[in-house]
Amino acid sequence: MTMNRLELTQVPIVKKILVSRWLPWSLVALTLPVFVLAILAGLFGTPAGSRNFGIVFVWIVWWALVMLLLVPFAGRLWCAMCPIPAPGEWLQRRALVQPRAGGRLYTLGWKWPKRFNNIWLQNASFLAVALFCVVILTTPLVSALVLAAFALVALAMSLLFERRAFCRYLCPVGGFIGLYSQLAPVEVRVKDHALCATHKNKTCYVGSAAGYGCPWLVFPAALDKNTYCGMCTECFKTCPLDNLALYARPFGADLLTSRGRRLDEAYKAFIMLTCALAYSIVLLGPWSVLKETAYAVGSVEWWVYAASFFAANLAIVPGLFFACAWLARRIARAATSTRELFVAYAYALVPLGLAAWVAFSLSFVLVNSSYAWQVLSDPFGWGWNLFGTADWKWTPYLAGWIPLLQIPILLVGLAAAIALALRAARELRMPQRAALPIVAFCAAFTLAMLWLYV
């Protein structure tokens, strides 16, 4: 897609960094120790979540970093520095920085089964984590076990399957980062497609002495959205024709292509939208029964909660949206199937969903981030005071301002959703009034969020 974009790799230093084999290794070298410390603190530290590094640094600091900064402004950049798949990847490569001959991988090299060549498993893994989130967010031990399990599954998958199958198909975090990375104002793309066509060896996909074939199983020349590009920069290293570039671009550019729209991605958008609302109600609302029920895993009430949670995510919210799509079809007297409209319109929920997550996260993060100072000095809650900050008092930052930040953010998300809904109607050759039921859906969702926070 040609549009206004700026090639950042024209700046020599940027190019040098991206081509260097020390990236992303050096980023992971920073995050992996933090990750290990988070797991150790969860396993051996205090069971009080707000005093445990494992809870505070993962669910407040890391979460803020990803949801408020990296995803909106840098898309999948987190995935380039993620410690979870790193041990498996290093094992698979039997190398840390410089690749072995020809970028060879030491795995059983199983092909990922075709029927799972989508993000349904990521939808499922996200829902599974989300269902237990009250427990995971508050119990250091459980949180540590979940993180360790991610790393172990990723490791096992590296040994069995080709490349980063875990990230691409299973990681619950990778799914939503991918969805929302479509909004980010940066992209990795090839500069000249014609040049790729002349390049027989396709080293960016198969690997070479300079690096590995795309760990994300993406052929760079075919990239037209950020969703599955992990920004690992291997292709910068393996492309002998210097045909890769990092571009700055307008926010949300990927959502302007209508190609490759799929039901699994649409459901990712529904699940994320629903969970942002559900968490705003359950975690941050004044209804303690909901919190206690969500926490009482295994009780009869919890099963009711679990059933409602799944129903909301998989049936109620998508069902309402389907009704809107059906109405749109009636209004337009369109020949397109309701299902096709349903999927196409769902992409309008991407900016709205991210806005809702940012609004939710602000409320949660600003209030709780001062715990970070305490656990920095006393990660295990054992009474240490490494940096003299262990007894800094809990201070909610900007607490009175949160709604004032949330309102404009939600409105920007709503406006973007409306733009995309109208555009989808035009692309499907329908009159634009066929977008109005979707507009109403998005406005109603925004009002529901506002009602919870303002």
Added chain:
Amino acid sequence: MNQTRRVIVIALTALLILVALFIPIPTNASAPQTRTLEVTARQFAFEPATLDIQRGDTVTIHLESLDAAHGLYIDGYAVDLAAEPGKRAQATFVADKEGKFKFRCSVACGALHPFMIGEMNVQPNFPFVRATAVTLIATIGAVVFFWREE
């Protein structure tokens, strides 16, 4: 849609939003009262969890804890109480800002502590009324702005 029309739509939407944000809303609110609210805290809930008061009221909150040490911090009001079983706490303040203010436990008290949250609604909740109006204006404004000639 041509450039001028788009500029007009933006300007008009912005203008209406400003009006919705700042227009004085008449009320026939009753005279401010002095209220005393009894709030109990237990792991992990306040009771009552929703406090309804009127703008201008002078509010005294008595916090009583039924189990561990708990706190009560009101966002935006910077009221912060700490109570222990058998040791009540109280604070008095004038509710001079209207809207919804979450209040939360400010003393780490166990697993669900970060989610031990209640709400104080200082009526009339004009911020919500205004936010709703702004949302509706923005919705219509965005539809008109992004509409292309058919």
